[in-house]
Amino acid sequence: MNLSEHLSKAKQILAEADALFITAGAGMGVDSGLPDFRGAEGFWRAYPKVRELGLRFEEMANPEWFEKDPRLAWAFYGHRLHLYRDTEPHEGFKKLLDLSGAKKYGAFIFTSNVDGQFQKAGFREDQVMECHGSIHHLQCTDNCQGKLWSSEDTSIEISEDFQAKEPLPVSPCCGAIARPNILMFGDFSWEYSRTDAQRNRLSAWIEKLESENVKPAIVEIGAGTAVPTVRNSSEQIAKRFGVPLIRINPRESFGAEVQLPLGALEALQQITAE
Secondary structure, three states: OOHHHHHHHHHHHHHHOOOEEEEEOHHHHHHHOOOOOOHHHHHHHHOHHHHHHOOOHHHHOOOOHHHHOHHHHHHHHHHHHHHHHHOOOOHHHHHHHHHHHOOOOOEEEEEOOOOOHHHHOOOOHHHEEEOOEEEEEEEEOOOHHHOEEEOOOOOOOEOOOOOEOOOOOEOOOOOOEEEEEEOOOOOOOOOOHHHHHHHHHHHHHHHHHHHOOOOOEEEEEOOOOOOOHHHHHHHHHHHHHOOOEEEEOOOOOOOOOEEEOOOHHHHHHHHHOO
16 A cells, blocks of 8 residues: 555544554654654753763663762753653644544543653543553652652753753652652552552443444554553554554654554644644
């Protein structure tokens, strides 16, 4: 099939479905102006100061920095917190929201993004599973009492040499340094209770669709192969329901029945166009 045939097939699948399962990786946010940290060069373009330290994303996104150099850790995560807070979701989110609102069983989101853009675009909190957590929630670095709290009142000032200025966020329980409730690399203290509750809601939704013999449309957007969590989830659910997978990815759309080698916004504009 050529691109126009894949687009037609995607439109048909979406029109006929009574539910929408949306999976999304970092590529979903690119059209909103967010970096996808693709490869070391992409990461360093977003964080030139980290290039000077010679750190790749996997090395920087590690909880050990909150112990070794909490001001550096909070410069990185504080910058991201403000970036995500200040970013407006692109029009593609609204198109998905409108599309899901027209479905009898609505939509559920499964995303590896920690930016909260789906909620900001209007999706309800109980419609979203964030498998890597969210920057909009904090926890203690020692994970004392398993408590989470909102980062809404957290504001981080960053110096020119890429260090967070004091005071740094601390745990209201014990006074230890706080950290975002994000699953990092080599992370053994991530508090996963919030994500577990999201996973349980997603499981209940999937089971409801199965019990009522509903075939969902599955749309995967901007999920790469480097950390294949999102792609694996899309493929598992598509297989479980015996439905085709619509994969939107400008570079890695292979491996799905419907392949759209486009950016998120362009693809969503085209498949939701009248």
